[in-house]
């Protein structure tokens with residue numbers, strides 16, 4: 001695929017993540033060439049972009065098996081690891097009323113083995129759903145990202161301004177990074193920048 005086809009895919013795919021965000025995530029992926037390992041929490045209509053643009057290995061983690069199967073029909077060769085989170089969240093509670101972070105509880109949830117098998121270059125936390133108290137929320141993806149991250153890993157946390165994403169990112173990830181960028185659209189996306197790629 002040439003650069004024009006990439007641009008068309010990035011610009012024409014109908015999804016929630018903005019064009020600017022899609023472009024910047026793709027730039028980070030393309031910079032790394034054929035050996036890039038990309039980990040994406042949450043499958044969406046944008047999954048085709050990350051899966052196509054990355055010339056290396058891309059793994060998606062998805063809790064909704066029906067939705068994962070629907071996307072598998074649409075995106076050739078997509079690798080989706082089904083994972084049922086046993087967590088709950090209540091994003092309607094403001095930050096100061098959220099239950100305290102319980103690291104022991106987080107440790108008690110085992111991480112899918114596939115996540116440990118690669119050194120990830122780009123991680124996108126865009127799932128599971130976390131819009132109400134029926135959703136698993138992103139406590140574990142953020143916590144696991146902190147265990148898997150390293151200085152040369154770019155991490156994108158979507159919906160960073162929601163209470164759970166905000167609390168867990170600040171507790172487990174933010175302090176590890178010197179450089180970041182905050183996108184102001186919707187619930188905000190936070191980009192924690194890899195040291196030697198930015």
Ligand SMILES: C[S@@+](CC[C@H](N)C(=O)[O-])C[C@H]1O[C@@H](n2cnc3c(N)ncnc32)[C@H](O)[C@@H]1O
Nearest residue numbers: 015016017042043044045046064067126127128
């Ligand atoms: C927050 S969405 C990701 C949205 C994506 N970044 C986009 O721009 O379209 C991720 C989660 O929402 C759920 N989801 C997203 N789109 C869906 C759909 N059309 N139908 C059912 N579930 C969906 C999935 O379970 C997934 O884990």
